[in-house]
Amino acid sequence: MKIKSADFLTAAISLGTCPPPDQPEIAVIGRSNVGKSSLINAFVNRKGLANISKQPGRTQTINFFTINQTWRLVDLPGFGFAKVSKTNRERFGKMISAFLSKRQNLAAVLVLIDSNIPPQQIDLDFTQWLMGEGVPFVLVFTKVDRVSTAKATTNIEAFTASMAEFSDNVPMVFPTSSATKFGIADLHQLVHQVITQKLRKRGKDDDVESEDEEQDDDEDEDEA
Numbered sequence: 001m002k003i004k005s006a007d008f009l010t011a012a013i014s015l016g017t018c019p020p021p022d023q024p025e026i027a028v029i030g031r032s033n034v035g036k037s038s039l040i041n042a043f044v045n046r047k048g049l050a051n052i053s054k055q056p057g058r059t060q061t062i063n064f065f066t067i068n069q070t071w072r073l074v075d076l077p078g079f080g081f082a083k084v085s086k087t088n089r090e091r092f093g094k095m096i097s098a099f100l101s102k103r104q105n106l107a108a109v110l111v112l113i114d115s116n117i118p119p120q121q122i123d124l125d126f127t128q129w130l131m132g133e134g135v136p137f138v139l140v141f142t143k144v145d146r147v148s149t150a151k152a153t154t155n156i157e158a159f160t161a162s163m164a165e166f167s168d169n170v171p172m173v174f175p176t177s178s179a180t181k182f183g184i185a186d187l188h189q190l191v192h193q194v195i196t197q198k199l200r201k202r203g204k205d206d207d208v209e210s211e212d213e214e215q216d217d218d219e220d221e222d223e224a
């Protein structure tokens with residue numbers, strides 16, 4: 001996938017203020033400091049794009065970026081938010097879980113995990129929850145340039161081994177580095193596939209052919 005354009009669309013404070021679900025979305029989530037902003041910037045190849053999500057008032061919102069005018073990258077608030085009160089944490093936890101389990105145009109979630117450290121229970125619990133909800137996701141391990149390949153591999157394997165304890169199908173794994181761009185091309189490829197599939201499916205479901213719906217020749221749903 002070539003990123004031709006990437007534009008900040010909006011910051012939503014609740015599910016009700018999210019944009020209409022009329023384009024496929026890829027959500028990105030991970031614990032604070034996992035390297036989410038860096039990864040988003042590397043992915044879209046724009047230095048400061050995800051820094052919008054770090055502006056005061058926007059760290060706890062769901063931030064939407066329109067990519068190539070056809071799909072959206074959704075930056076979800078980092079979990080394990082140290083600076084937020086317990087009540088707020090619960091509110092945001094609810095908002096994020098509702099978004100992940102209910103958003104109908106969600107094509108996939110990139111779950112970011114730090115490759116430099118052994119598996120963390122909070123990340124494992126989160127992936128288990130996603131599995132239970134049937135949310136499609138892949139594991140993106142960040143910062144692989146910061147440790148030896150052997151160490152990153154050990155941490156990644158330990159994570160997937162722990163996941164295998166509660167699930168038969170471990171998701172796809174992407175080791176990445178925003179610093180060296182390692183693995184970013186693989187992510188582009190994955191996102192391209194997932195978005196194309198979602199657009200095709202939407203075309204079938206809604207009888208909508210493409211973004212330019214100038215034609216109004218009502219083909220009627222011919223469902224096989």
Ligand code: GDP
Pocket residue numbers: 030031032033034035036037038039078142143144145146176177178179180
């Ligand atoms: P966020 O809080 O999850 O958005 O994390 P940031 O993208 O702000 O990154 C947190 C810290 O990790 C920053 O100091 C980044 O420079 C650093 N970082 C992020 N990604 C990488 C990476 O791929 N390699 C290295 N060496 N450092 C990284």
